Amino acid sequence: xxxxxxxxxxxxxxxxxxxxxxxxxxxxxxxxxxxxxxxxxxxxxxxxxxxxxxxxxxxx
Numbered sequence: 001x002x003x004x005x006x007x008x009x010x011x012x013x014x015x016x017x018x019x020x021x022x023x024x025x026x027x028x029x030x031x032x033x034x035x036x037x038x039x040x041x042x043x044x045x046x047x048x049x050x051x052x053x054x055x056x057x058x059x060x
Contacts, residue, residue, distance in 0.1 A: 001046050001049055001050065001051050002028065002029050003020065003022075003029070003030060006018060006020055009035065009051070011037035011040060011042060012053050012055055013037065013040050013042055013055050014037065014039050014040045016037045016040060017037070017038050017039070018035040018036065018037055019036050019038055021033050021034045021036065029049050030046055030049065031048065032046060032047060032048075033046045034046065035053075042055070
């Protein structure tokens with residue numbers, strides 16, 4: 001995930017702003033980490049550079 005996408009991404013549950021915690025990155029993107037909603041405190045994982053923005057009750 002490119003860090004500049006954080007400007008346009010919003011929480012799918014409440015439309016709140018997301019904050020980023022990067023665990024692994026390369027020179028261009030976040031490979032592993034977490035997006036967290038500041039309003040409803042839901043976490044969304046980033047794995048292999050892809051954020052999983054499904055609401056928690058819809059994830060496998």
